[in-house]
Amino acid sequence: MKVFEALNFYSPFINSFFMYFKMPGYESVYIWRLNKITMQKIVTLILFVLATANAKSQVITIASARNLATGNNATVRGIASNGSEFGGSTRYIQDGTAGICIYGSTLSSVNIGDSIEVSGTIAPYNNLMEISVTSFSVITTGNTPHPPVSLSIPIAFAEQYEGQLVRVNGVSFTGSGSFAGSTNYPITDGTNNGQVRINASSNIVSTPIPGSSIDIVGIMSQYTTTYQLLPRSLNDFITIGNPPVFTTSLTQSNIATTSFTVSFQTQNPGNTIIRYGLTSALGSEVTDATLTTNHSINLTSLTPGTLYYVKGITISSSGDTSFSSIQVMGTQSLSSQTITSYFNHPVDTSYASSPANYSHYLNHVAADTLIAYLNRAHHTIDVAIYNMDDNNGIVTALNQRAAAGITVRVVADNGINTTAWNSLIGSIQKIQSPGSATYGIMHNKFVIIDANSADPNEPVVWTGSMNFTDNQVNTDAQDIIIFQDQTMARSYTLEFNEMFGGAFGPDKIDNTAHEFNLNGTRVQQYFSPSDNTNIAVKNALLTANTSVHFLIYSFTRTEIAYPITDNYQTSTGYFAQGIINDTAASTPVWNALIGNMTTSNLKINSFGWLLHHKYAIIDADNLSSDPQVVTGSFNWTNSATYKNDENEVIVHNANITNQYLQEFAQCFENEGGVVQVGINPVDVTDNFNFSAYPNPFSEKLFIAGYPSEASTITISDVVGKIVSTTMVANQSTVIDVSSLSPGIYFVTLAGKGIQQTLKFVKQ
Numbered sequence: 001m002k003v004f005e006a007l008n009f010y011s012p013f014i015n016s017f018f019m020y021f022k023m024p025g026y027e028s029v030y031i032w033r034l035n036k037i038t039m040q041k042i043v044t045l046i047l048f049v050l051a052t053a054n055a056k057s058q059v060i061t062i063a064s065a066r067n068l069a070t071g072n073n074a075t076v077r078g079i080a081s082n083g084s085e086f087g088g089s090t091r092y093i094q095d096g097t098a099g100i101c102i103y104g105s106t107l108s109s110v111n112i113g114d115s116i117e118v119s120g121t122i123a124p125y126n127n128l129m130e131i132s133v134t135s136f137s138v139i140t141t142g143n144t145p146h147p148p149v150s151l152s153i154p155i156a157f158a159e160q161y162e163g164q165l166v167r168v169n170g171v172s173f174t175g176s177g178s179f180a181g182s183t184n185y186p187i188t189d190g191t192n193n194g195q196v197r198i199n200a201s202s203n204i205v206s207t208p209i210p211g212s213s214i215d216i217v218g219i220m221s222q223y224t225t226t227y228q229l230l231p232r233s234l235n236d237f238i239t240i241g242n243p244p245v246f247t248t249s250l251t252q253s254n255i256a257t258t259s260f261t262v263s264f265q266t267q268n269p270g271n272t273i274i275r276y277g278l279t280s281a282l283g284s285e286v287t288d289a290t291l292t293t294n295h296s297i298n299l300t301s302l303t304p305g306t307l308y309y310v311k312g313i314t315i316s317s318s319g320d321t322s323f324s325s326i327q328v329m330g331t332q333s334l335s336s337q338t339i340t341s342y343f344n345h346p347v348d349t350s351y352a353s354s355p356a357n358y359s360h361y362l363n364h365v366a367a368d369t370l371i372a373y374l375n376r377a378h379h380t381i382d383v384a385i386y387n388m389d390d391n392n393g394i395v396t397a398l399n400q401r402a403a404a405g406i407t408v409r410v411v412a413d414n415g416i417n418t419t420a421w422n423s424l425i426g427s428i429q430k431i432q433s434p435g436s437a438t439y440g441i442m443h444n445k446f447v448i449i450d451a452n453s454a455d456p457n458e459p460v461v462w463t464g465s466m467n468f469t470d471n472q473v474n475t476d477a478q479d480i481i482i483f484q485d486q487t488m489a490r491s492y493t494l495e496f497n498e499m500f501g502g503a504f505g506p507d508k509i510d511n512t513a514h515e516f517n518l519n520g521t522r523v524q525q526y527f528s529p530s531d532n533t534n535i536a537v538k539n540a541l542l543t544a545n546t547s548v549h550f551l552i553y554s555f556t557r558t559e560i561a562y563p564i565t566d567n568y569q570t571s572t573g574y575f576a577q578g579i580i581n582d583t584a585a586s587t588p589v590w591n592a593l594i595g596n597m598t599t600s601n602l603k604i605n606s607f608g609w610l611l612h613h614k615y616a617i618i619d620a621d622n623l624s625s626d627p628q629v630v631t632g633s634f635n636w637t638n639s640a641t642y643k644n645d646e647n648e649v650i651v652h653n654a655n656i657t658n659q660y661l662q663e664f665a666q667c668f669e670n671e672g673g674v675v676q677v678g679i680n681p682v683d684v685t686d687n688f689n690f691s692a693y694p695n696p697f698s699e700k701l702f703i704a705g706y707p708s709e710a711s712t713i714t715i716s717d718v719v720g721k722i723v724s725t726t727m728v729a730n731q732s733t734v735i736d737v738s739s740l741s742p743g744i745y746f747v748t749l750a751g752k753g754i755q756q757t758l759k760f761v762k763q
Contacts, residue, residue: 059117062163063097066129068122074131075119076100081145081165081219083112085232086199092163092219093118094146099163101125101221104133112232115139128222129162148217153192157227161220168194168229169215170240176325177510178249180532181205181559183642184228187216197221197228200559204234206535208246211323214239243320244270244293250312250327255517257304257332262312263296264324270314272297280309280326291317305333305456305486307494307513328494330487330513334456337518339651340693341659342369342480344466344473348666351677357655358691359662360704361732366466366480367392367473368700368734370447373482374398375698376763377406377449378458382496384411384444384645386633388468389420399425411499413442417469431500433645439505440643445633448496451489459489463632463647465553465612476610477551477667479631479660481649485518488525495527495647505529505643521653526634528646533634537616538563540630540650546622547677549664550578551613554635561592568596575676577601579667581611589636603671611667620654620661621677627657692747696761697737701747704732714748715740737762 058075065074078093078100088108092101093116102118103125110116116138123132148165156166171187173196179185181200186193196216198204215238218229231237239245244266254261262274269291276299277283286297295314302308308331312324344366347359362369374381374397381401388394402408408428412421414435424430433442445467450458466478483489491513498508508530516523526533534557541548541563548564555561567574576597580590583604593602605611615631632648640646651657665675692703703713713735715724723745726735740762748757 061097062093062095062100065122065131066098066100066163070122070124072122073119074122075117076131077115077117077139079143079145080110080112080114080116082230082232083110084108085202086230087201092221094164096146099146099161099165099219101128101130101163102133102136103130104136106136107133110136110138111141113143113145114141115143126222126224153187153189153194156220156229157194158220159222159227162222162227164220165217166220166229167215167217167238170213171216172213173209173211175509176209176211177327177530178206178208178532179204180529180535180641183529184226185209187229195226195228197223197230199230202231202233204231204237206249206532207234208249208324210237210239210246211325212239212243212321239320239322241320242268242316242318243322244268244314244316245322246312246314246324250310250324250329252329252513252515254298255330255332255515257334258302259298259300260302260329260331261296261298262310262329263294264312264314266293266295266314266322268316269293270295270316270322273313273315274299274310275313276308276310278306278308282309282311282326302331304331305335305490306331307487307490328491328511328513330491330516332517333459333486333488335459335485335487336457337521338484339518339521339523339653339656340482340484341656342366342464342482343478343663344480345477345663346666347659347662348669348675349662351658351662351665351675353655353658356691357658358704359659360691360693360702362480362702363732363734364474365700365702365734366478367394367468369480369694369702370394370462370468371397372694372698372700373447373449373460373462374401376458376460376694376696377401378455379450379453380407380409380448382409382411382448382451382493382500384442384446384496384499384647385416386413386441386443386445386467387416387472388412389417389470390423391470392468392473394468395420395423398428399423402427409496409500411442411444411496415441429500431502433499433504438643440639441645442499442504443633443635443640443644444647446492446647448489448492451486451493453486456486457484459486460484461488461492463649465614465631465633471610472612476612478612479615479663481629481631481651481656483518483523483649485516485523487513488516488518488523491516491525492647499645504645508645521651521656523652524650526648526650528634528640528644528648529642533646533648534560534636534641536648536650537630537634537636540618540628541616543626543628544574544618545625546574546619548576548578548616548618549620549661549668549677550576550616551611551664551667552578552616552636553581553610553612553614554637554640555580555589556587556637557641558588558592560636561589565593565596575601577664577668577673577676579603579605579611579671581605600673601676603668603673606671615660617657617660617664620657623654626652627654628652629657629660631660692758692760696763698763699736699738701735701737701760702732703728703735703747703749712750714750716746716748717743 078095081092118136120131120133148167150167174186179198184195217236218231248265272288272295274297275282311326342360349358410430446463449460461483464480510530618628619625629651634646634648713726
């Protein structure tokens, strides 16, 4: 039939060689009027049609296709075992003889249960047998996929079942926390072990890792020498009995000094049990017998500034139980809970929301500021740093504090400056990250001071984008953010202790608190790769109602790019502006952003120094929204997401967001851009306030935020005696106060009809 169909297609050409007659008593016939050459052409055409039809009819089994050598062509038929759960280009099909992966950009319309015919080239990918699709057609839809075969771990994880749906029963995940995308998780049946891989497109991402034994259905796949089971969705996690089943991790809210609320959701109703304690042994329990899928319990009579280990349990009416993993949560501290941001490049204070909210520009004194904080330490200093040198005295300061009896510990990357590393004195405890190819880098930049001090006003967390080298401190553009908060300091210490104990990168677990209350400001904290930091960044960007401004050193993750650009299509009046440091024009990220942002709003750093930031500013111009800053050491890259040790904070505070906006504005203007924002420049003589820091101070006092006109800064003691007078004519200055005795001092700024005084403590 296919031959006649093909001849019918070519009939306009063939008819030119035939003459049509009707003869009495006979059916209609074609009478040949052909010469020899014409006959040869027709024979050639018919042979071509026959060959084409024959080639298209040579559908082979998937098992046969799997035996073909690389580069051979094959046509197979099968039913799709997955849809978009693994992205738009990857499908697995089965035909009863075997399963195989098919890959092609045209497969995004294929759904689970579609019966399809596929033609393509045998092209294994990292040992996974794969057909690179050149053409396909859907035969029927809505079919039932081939049922999974139930196998034990050692049998299922083998070449024989690659590409097929399998089911492993009675297995447990060895880790805890929540699932991340594009990540492998070990499972065990008590004797044998296997790997489950969660794809970034699956709805499993961000859900809790089951804490009890389950059955798992998935497609058996392979990457290099590792077989890995690919569950498609949450429906592939099959619980035993009728448990409630956690569909969210534990969340924390209503954080106060002696209480907080713990909430979670389940698929089926159950009661609510929260167990908690100062260690993972727990010890205390609160129960609500109400059967519900929305669970919430308020824990009370807690201690301020303290971290608690918390576990959720819920039991259904049938007596089946579901467990959460243990999560760390903290109470609000009794610290001052101040948040201070610094920048080592100039800022544009015309974008300040008020004169009192000028950004702090550290003009070649970022190292001095750090040293001032180190000199404040009374008990402990923990430093996690990618790299440092002693060109600005930072190593010397650490040595001096250690020599003075302060406990100093340092975690550094394997590639840290050798001279600086060897210059740390013997009493400093130190460890470097692994140098193996499977690990990334120890890319953190944070310092913890006096985390467990009896005085809650002593703990400090210093973080941001700045490494402690001369170029990073004085040349490259950096941001610094400092928290005077004991709960945060103690949570950072948990992360530090994990690395100091030898666990780096993928070997770490999610064991820190993520939510904090600092005088009403919500602060979130994440560490990579254990805490799904990329998802936290993505979720923050998704909250934008009005604007996103970003400065990113390295940006390769498209799932973080899409929330920025997609808002152009869904939000009225939304806009985004940003600068990427490196040559990102060749990356998919640039392509994802540039269409909506255009080159007016998306820039690449054109200066000789590095734009080393990793921050985003969300809704800086919309106080009715949730203005917030996302910052830390975390670049928006694959390595930062899956391999490196990184830290990230999200600060929900309009003033801090505005301070970052001032620095962004200057950087964007440096690139010739016009800043979009709904804040008008301010009159510095209106409601004027200046700022001075740090407080307490020791060696130097930094003054900022005053008019550019000539002013006088005086420092007086408690009896009114003036001990220092400084004439200033720019918008920031540094005063040497090293000679002052410890005590209380008053700093007064006077000039152009204004006079203001601030109280400070000299240590």
